[in-house]
Amino acid sequence: MNDSALDRVIQSFAAMPGIGKKTAQRLAYFVLNQENRFAVDLADALREMKEKLRWCERCYNISETSLCSICSMTNRREGLLCVVEDAVNVNNIERSGSFDGYYHVLQGVLSPVNGIGPDELRVNELFARLDKDPISEVILATNPTVEGEATAMFLADALADRNLKITRIAVGVPIGGNLDYVDEITMAKAITNRRPLL
Numbered sequence: 001m002n003d004s005a006l007d008r009v010i011q012s013f014a015a016m017p018g019i020g021k022k023t024a025q026r027l028a029y030f031v032l033n034q035e036n037r038f039a040v041d042l043a044d045a046l047r048e049m050k051e052k053l054r055w056c057e058r059c060y061n062i063s064e065t066s067l068c069s070i071c072s073m074t075n076r077r078e079g080l081l082c083v084v085e086d087a088v089n090v091n092n093i094e095r096s097g098s099f100d101g102y103y104h105v106l107q108g109v110l111s112p113v114n115g116i117g118p119d120e121l122r123v124n125e126l127f128a129r130l131d132k133d134p135i136s137e138v139i140l141a142t143n144p145t146v147e148g149e150a151t152a153m154f155l156a157d158a159l160a161d162r163n164l165k166i167t168r169i170a171v172g173v174p175i176g177g178n179l180d181y182v183d184e185i186t187m188a189k190a191i192t193n194r195r196p197l198l
């Protein structure tokens with residue numbers, strides 16, 4: 001027997017990251033209880049997003065045009081390139097207002113157990129870009145997870161022979177946080193990565 005439309009919606013929601021079966025059910029019933037317009041708008045937006053969005057030809061961020069909104073800006077620092085895992089990271093760094101260079105989106109991290117090597121990521125595109133663009137510093141801003149660290153180390157190694165400054169984003173205690181609640185690994189990193197104040 002085929003699944004009902006409701007089951008299919010629940011399964012689709014449950015396939016999304018961070019959403020379990022219960023939340024998926026709650027979301028599906030929420031949509032069901034809204035005016036028809038809500039579901040139609042949601043379906044239209046999803047279809048339009050899939051039809052319109054593509055990868056930026058330069059940085060592999062999501063974009064509606066061949067160059068994304070950031071690559072289209074001319075007032076950013078040409079020499080500074082921030083390498084991130086995915087487009088969400090670009091958004092987060094942009095929101096912080098702390099970075100005025102350009103990005104390169106790897107579209108994932110190295111994960112040998114999942115069969116993801118450099119060829120599955122936008123690594124060759126990164127090397128090609130470094131061959132032709134006047135970049136002086138590469139900031140490796142992959143997540144501070146095991147895979148993110150391994151990806152950063154791989155890239156640092158692969159880029160070592162180039163005339164580039166290679167930096168890694170800092171990790172440590174959160175702003176406004178209390179040291180009592182910081183886990184041991186983060187605490188160890190914060191001590192190792194301490195900086196002089198004077």
Ligand SMILES: [Zn+2]
Pocket residue numbers: 056057058059060061067068069070071072
């Ligand atoms: Zn771009």
